[in-house]
Amino acid sequence: MRKTEIVTEEVEVTSDLICNNCEKSLKQIIGTDGTYNFCGLEEVQMNCGYGSKNDGTLFTFSLCEECVLDMMSKFKIPADEVDYLFG
Ligand SMILES: [Zn+2]
Numbered sequence: 001m002r003k004t005e006i007v008t009e010e011v012e013v014t015s016d017l018i019c020n021n022c023e024k025s026l027k028q029i030i031g032t033d034g035t036y037n038f039c040g041l042e043e044v045q046m047n048c049g050y051g052s053k054n055d056g057t058l059f060t061f062s063l064c065e066e067c068v069l070d071m072m073s074k075f076k077i078p079a080d081e082v083d084y085l086f087g
Contacts, residue, residue: 017038017040017042017043017062018062019040019062019063019064019067020061020062020063021063021064021067022064022066022067024064024066025064026038026039026040026042026062026064026065039064039065040062040063040064040065040067040068041061041062041063041068042062043060043061043062044060044061044062044063045058045059045060046058046059046060
C-alpha cells in the first residue's frame with residue numbers, strides 16, 4: 001500500500017525580463033486575469049568566436065520592443081518585416 005501526501009514544491013519561474021538598455025520591463029499584461037507575455041528580445045546571446053575582439057566571451061542581454069525598434073531605425077539596411085497575423 002502506498003501512502004501519499006500533498007506537498008508544495010518551490011519552483012523558480014521567470015517573473016519578468018528587464019531591458020538592459022533602458023531598464024523597462026518586457027512584460028505585457030494581455031489578459032484580465034493577469035496573463036502576460038514578453039515583448040522584445042528575450043535573453044539574446046552573442047557568442048564571440050575565435051579570433052574576435054572578445055574571443056571566448058558570451059554576452060547575454062534583453063531589449064524591450066521600444067529599444068529594438070529604436071535600434072532598427074538606425075539600420076542602413078532595413079530589417080525584413082512580415083505581418084504574420086494578417087498576411
Ligand atoms: Zn528598453
